[in-house]
Amino acid sequence: MTLVVFGIVLSGLIYLVYTSTSHRYKQPRFCHKIKKEDQENSLLHLQSPYGLSYKQPSVVSPDGKVVPVAPWLAPVVWEGTFDPTLIDSIYKQQNITIATTVFALGKYTQFLKDFLESAEQNYFVGFRVHYYVFTDHPENVPAVKLSEEHNLTVLTVPSSNRWQDISLSRMARLEKLIESRLFNEADYVFSLDVDSKFYGRWGVETLGRLVGAIHPGYYQTPREQFPYERRPESQAFIPSAEGDYYYGGAVIGGLVKDVHEVAKTCREQLDIDASKSIEAAWQEESHLNKYFLYNKPSKLLSPEYLWQDFKPHTNEVKIIRYSQVIKNYAAVRPNK
Ligand SMILES: CC(=O)N[C@H]1[C@@H](OP(=O)(O)OP(=O)(O)OC[C@H]2O[C@@H](n3ccc(=O)[nH]c3=O)[C@H](O)[C@@H]2O)O[C@H](CO)[C@H](O)[C@@H]1O
Ligand SMILES: [Mn+2]
Structure with missing residues (x-):
């Protein structure tokens, strides 16, 4: 009898532990038994635990100078922190390919021309770039003359009625594209918003294992006011006392393998949220911010x-390199 009661209690406990952990956000893996190669790889990962209390980092010091390093010693790339001639010649020897994914569904195909033409002037000039344009209107992809080492592939995808679905489905599509092609075709990958233009150099100084961009709207905002997802029911939830920077969903970059991990994890978290009918405040951008908080980017x-074209220029930003164009939301999005 006692044995039966014990058995019931034990299976209840196992069930409880299972259900309470299986829905949680993937905790950093600290103590798995892993192969040497995986271990070396995971040593490069900068995972930080949940709930850690530390001061919010800033990118501009009180005297107005820019801060070129994050508190986990990742560089923050600003004008003046790198020598273009030196860094170009170092990377020239590496024979690298930079895949670049860009989504242009519905009326967003209108942004492709300026995006691509300005990229050709500024984006990895002299390096091998392969653009992958996802669209539901392949006939509207403009013919832009590409430089010798730049290529473009159009990938046709089904249309969507909600801009939110288009934006967040980028994670799943990026994950699948990396698995089907990029592991073989590229060294690095950037996923970029299409409603944007390049105005200045964006080159190999941006390459790193895992790369995020600090959102121009919040770099001087206290972390408790960041537009992170604040409902604990969502997998993207971040408590008000945590946070480094607010990262823009418009830029995700890094080694193909590391970006795959971002896309896969965010897609999984988005699926869990969807199964509970919850959509994070800023869709995949919220999940990206959660990912980067506990898996620190190696370069910022x-x-x-x-940048955003409507924002007035500030002292600390000397050069605007890539900026969101001003758009009439009602005119370009399929829904409000
Ligand atoms: C500057 C920045 O960090 N922007 C982010 C922000 O607002 P944004 O206002 O920048 O979002 P957005 O309308 O540009 O949508 C993101 C991207 O999805 C694609 N798209 C969207 C709608 C559509 O009808 N067709 C289409 O192709 C397109 O590539 C676009 O650039 O929040 C979004 C999530 O809510 C994304 O995380 C954006 O990256
Ligand atoms: Mn955008």
Whole structure:
């Protein structure tokens, strides 16, 4: 009898532990038994635990100078922190390919021309770039003359009625594209918003294992006011006392393998949220912010690399390199 009661209690306990952990956000893996190669790889990962209390980092010091390093010693790329001639010649020897995914569904195909033409002037000039344009209107992809080492592939995908679905489905599509092609075709990958233009150099100084861009709208905002997802029911939830920077969903970059991990994890978290009918405040951007909080990027791009045309110029941002164009939301999105 006692044995039966014990058995019931034990299976209840196992069930409880299972259900309470299986829905949680993937915790950093600290103590798995892993192969040497995986171990070396995971040593490069900068995972930080949940709930850690530390001061919010800033990218501009009180005297107005830009801060070129994050508190986990990742560089923050600003004008003046790198020598273009030196860094170009180092990377020239590496024979690398940079895949670049860009989504242009519905009326967003209108942004492709300026995006691609300005990229050709500024984006990895002299390096091998392969653009992968996802669209539901392949006939509207403009013929832009590409430089010798730049290629473009159009990938046709079904249309969507909600801009939110288009934006968040980028994670799943990026994950699948990496699995089907990019592991073989590229060294690095950037996923970029299409409603944007390049105005200045964006080159090999942006390459790193895992790269995020600091959103231009929040780089001087206290972390408790970041537009992170604040409902604990969502997998993207971040408590008000945590947070480094607010990262823009418009830029995700890094080694193909590391970007795959971002896309896969965010897609899994988005699926869990969808199964509970919850959509994070800023869709995949919220999940990306959660990912980057606990898996620190190895390199950060300053707001020079993610600006917004409507924002007035500021002292600290000397060069605007990539900027969101002004768009009439009602006119370009399929829904409000
Ligand atoms: C500067 C920045 O960090 N922007 C982010 C922000 O608002 P945004 O206002 O920048 O979002 P957005 O309308 O540009 O949508 C993101 C991207 O999805 C694609 N798209 C969207 C709608 C559509 O009808 N067709 C289409 O192709 C397109 O590539 C676009 O650039 O929040 C979004 C999530 O809510 C994304 O995380 C964006 O990256
Ligand atoms: Mn955008």
